Amino acid sequence: MGELNVATVTRRPGVLLVDAQDTILQRLRQLLSPHPYTLYFARDAAEALRIMACEDINLVVSAAHLPQMDGPTLLARIHQHYPATTRILLTGNPDLQLLAKAINEGEIYRYLSKPWDDRELLLTLRQALEHQHSERERQRLEVLAQQQNSELKVLNVELEKRVAARTAELQQTADMLDLAYEELKHSYATGAELFSLLVNQRLPPDKQTNRRIIELVRAYCKIQGIDAATQRDLGMAAALHNIGKLSWSDSMMITPADLLHHAERERYRAYPAQSESLLMTLEPVQDAARLIRHHQEHWDGSGFPDHLKGEAIPLGSRLLKLAVDFIELQCGLVLERHMNSDEALVFLRKYAGRLYDPELVEGFIQVCSVYLSDVTLGDPSVKVLSTRELAAGMILARNLNADNGMLLLNAGKVLSVPLVDKLIAFETMEGARYSVFVKLPREEACALSTGHQAPENTAGR
Incomplete structure (x- = not known):
């Protein structure tokens, strides 16, 4: 393979459309002419193969039923002689035998039904050419x-x-x-x-989560000694887990999941399966696609898309959910409120056994405490308390913010009785519940480190 020619980069992709019906070809011409493609048309397989031999064709869209040679046979021959050309089957009467032939022999990128949806057809062509x-x-x-x-x-x-x-x-x-x-x-x-970078370009900078999720998953794999093959699948799953959101509107992309309306919520629940569907034609990422499909399943079986429960959920999917929720909680993509890293970890711990694998949660928290400099929850001398468990003399381990983001108290503040009373009154007025991170005295921290830990309070959103 020589150096990439500048003309190759800038030229319009060649798209060959094959159908025995002139009306179909005319409709495709009207739909695709405004787009940056060089269009070629053929009414049978022989004419299509002549065009393939003479022109630089990037993508072929062929009907299933053609005179003399059917569409799957044509696509199989194109695959044999022009393997770099992407192949799509267009059929008005799905025949399982023809579809199996197209998939197994022609290795098609996708098949579409007649009559087609114009937006779906345009999106499929664009994605196929981008992948190519x-x-x-x-x-x-x-x-x-x-x-x-x-x-x-x-x-x-x-x-x-x-x-x-x-x-x-x-x-x-x-x-x-x-x-x-x-x-x-x-x-x-x-x-x-x-692909991960392409998805992130749809989001404002403070909502771009993919890079942080990828790095967190890699850190977990390294610290926990995960084997290389699993690391590769988890890394790809972390990069591509939300590719199914590309068809969403900009406003839906940045709306917290718990504020979505009914119709939007249904689209939200469909995105893991849609992400898997987009990736399943790519053999090297099929294992990662399976992890993506199940990364919104819940440990108690209340998740989606397949309501898997407990260990029926792939281990990599359970880990990916922890990483995705931990980062998205901090970006305001799960709840309206933006949590800090410790509050997000408290949330994960609170819902262990319901949303998350309880055996993974504590190990995940320990990895975060090693990998992330702003996490204090892994420190045995730091405890999470509700406002009514606070006492005079306690020292804040990190800033305390109201649900609206307003700073209430700075890290290092020594609590007094009047200050605690004011904090409880403000919490009651807001109708909120604060998780307060406080530094324990040395003797209590030593007791925690030797295994005599008091029950953890997980109050918070």
Whole structure:
């Protein structure tokens, strides 16, 4: 594969439409002409193959029933001779045998039914071409990485031969080469997260969660010693878990889940399955797609889409839910209120056994306390209390905010009886329940560290 031609990048993608009915081709022409595609039309398989031999075709949309050669056979032949061309089957009368043939022999990207929905057809074509472009770019980067790696190895051998005469200069050059090689590997790794970045572009900066979720899942895998294959699947699931939200409106994307209306709530409950559906045609991410499908299941069986319960939920899905909810609680995507990291962990602990796997929650909290600098909950000297459990002399371990975000008390504040009374009165007036993080005296912290821990208060939203 040579260097990528600039003309290849900027040209309009070639789309070949194959159908025996002129009315169908005319409708497709009217629908697709305003879009940046170069359109080609064929009424049978022979004409389609002639066009494939002469033109640069990126995507083929073929009817199932054609004269002389059916659509699945045509797509199988295109797959054999032009494997880089994306293939879509268009059928008005779904035939299971034809569909199986199209999937198994033609390895189609997707099939659509006649009559089609214009928006769905346009979205499918756009997604197919975007996926094709990203795959070609990945292959280009892989070849480039191999080429540069070979060049670096040759250069290193040459430098070693000259090391006696030019030790100081060689060391400086070798250090620069090592840095360039590490940057190259890092750039290649980030290419795998392309879809994640595309999803994030739909959101304002304070609602962009994917990067934080990916990093948190990776930290958990590293600290807990998760095997490499599971790490890979979890990393892809973390990157792509919300790709099914791409069809949402901008306002729905940033609305907290508990404020969605009935129709929006139904769309929300469908997004894990939709994310899986978008990814299932890509064989390398099928295991990750399964984790994505079940990451909104609840430990007690009340989740969605399949109401799985307990250990029937894949372990990776249980972990992904903890990471997603922990980050989204802090971004105001679950509840209207933005929680800090400790409050989000208290929420997870409160709903362990209902929403979350109780055996994973405490390990997750410990990972957060190691990985995140602003988490105090993992410190045995810090306890979470309700306002009515506070006493004079206690010291706040972190800032206390009202539900509307207003700062009430700063971390390090020493509580007094009048201050506690005012706090209780303000809480009552607001109709809220505050979780207050306080620093315990040394003797109580020592008791906690030796296993004599008092029952944890999980009051809060």
